[in-house]
Amino acid sequence: MTAAPEPDDAPAERPPRGFAGLIDLLRPRTTWGQLAGGLLCLVLGFAVVAQVQSNKRDTTFATARQDELVGVLSDLGQRSERLRGDLRELEDTKGDLERDVQGETALEEARKRATTYGLLAGTLPAEGPGIEMLVTDPRTAVRSVNLLDGLQELRDSGAEVIQVxxxxxxxxxxxxxxxxxxxxxxxxxxxxxxxxxIGDPHTMTTALNIPGGVVRTLEAAGAAVSITPRTRMAVSAIRSR
Amino acid sequence: MIALIGLVAGVVLGFVLEPTVPLWLQPYLPIAIVAALDAMFGGVRARLEGIFDEKVFVVSFVSNTIIAALIVFLGDQLGVGSQLSTGVVVVLGIRIFSNAAAIRRKLFGA
Known part of the structure; x- marks a missing residue:
């Protein structure tokens, strides 16, 4: 162990055992070695208190390592960039609305929003970049749950408009x-x-192709899946309700 | 006895002076403290076993803290600092426990 020298270093008289040993331990002996030990213990106590105090001051970032801090910082940077973009957009809208006396911009704004909601609700046809996923099912092994998984995976990976x-x-x-x-x-x-x-083709393709994901499950069930990214395609089906 | 006085004096000094840990020392001080605690427990144990030697205590105390800090420093340079400091703390923790067990056996005979 740490401070234990070889047993043959042991002094001739063994110190008393048990609590007598503890008391013997506390008996002051003034040798240089003892003083050095005391000094080291002083440094130790001082360091412990210093460390505890500095930990108390700020616990979140003091113990974090450099790469963690860099990650936090870049996250914050990205978020503030995004928020600044939002702010600029909203400022623009606000300026337009203020300048606009005839209500032209407000109408435009409302129309734009109606289009967005129409696309999300599925009452408007849509056009844009996206992917086409073809699931051929020669053995009729595909169940409804597989299609639902596919739909959810597409939604999770940012598809805005989906047609099956x-x-x-x-x-x-x-x-x-x-x-x-x-x-x-x-x-x-x-x-x-x-x-x-319709959405980001790369993100959706990656999401569908993850190990254990939709494509693997479908292929394991005996279906064949092919995914084609398209720079421009039309989703013409609409929901009546 | 002197060691105990030193420890208490160090704690008091720390509270009175309220030092700030310099930035370059921050990753290494906790590990060095754990290593020093290990050395201290080892010293108490050696004393109770009657094989205490001041020179061994001082040398092991200093070298343990420096080596512990060095390992973490090296780990930081290699990019595995946090894992390595966890490893060092685990090893030193095991040693502290085994030393504490030996001390307990000497004191209570159980």
Whole structure:
């Protein structure tokens, strides 16, 4: 152990054991070695207090390492950049609205919002970059839950508009197993299932292809999946309700 | 006895002076403290076993703290500083426990 020399270094008379030993331990002996030990213990006590005090002052960042701090800083930088962009946009809108006496800009703003909501609700056709995912199902092994997983994965990876065969997916879209295919929102989909999703093609492709993800599950079930990124495509199906 | 007085005096001094730990020392001081605690427990144990030697105590105290800090420093340079300091703390913690157990056995005979 640390301060234990070889046993043959032991002094001739053994110190008393038990609590007598403890008292013997406390008996003052003034040798240079003892003084040096005392000095070291003084430094130790001082260092402990200094460390405890400095830990008390700020616990969040004092113990963090450099790379963690860099991560926190860059996160904050990105967030403030994003917020500054939002702020600029809102300032622009505010300026437009203030300048606009006839209510022209307000109308424009409202129309834009109506378009956004229409796209999200699925009542408007949409156009933009995205991917086409074709699921061929020769053994009719694809269940409704697989399609639901695919839809959720696309939503999670940022798809704004999704169409499955001729059904536009909305917030309340459901899938049911049915004879000869899968029923979606009351309409029967027959294989092959064709997903059209508008969003960032790269992000969606990556999300679908993760190990254990949608594509792997479908392939394990016996279906074939092909994903084609498109720079421009149209989603024409709309929801009537 | 002198060591105990030194310890108390150090704590009092720390509270009175309220020192700030310099930035370059911040990653290494906690590890050095744990190493020093280990050396101190080792010293008490050696004393109770009757094999205490001041020279060994002083040398082991100083070298342990320096080596512990050096290991963490090296780890920081290699990019595994946090893992390595965890490892050092675990090892020193085990040693402190085994020393404490030896002390307990000497004092209570159990």
């Amino acid at each position: 065969n001729d059904v536009r997916a909305g917030a309340g879209t459901y899938f049911l197993d049915a004879a000869g295919g899968i029923e979606a929102d009351g309409r029967l989909l027959r294989p092959p299932y064709r997903f059209l999703a």
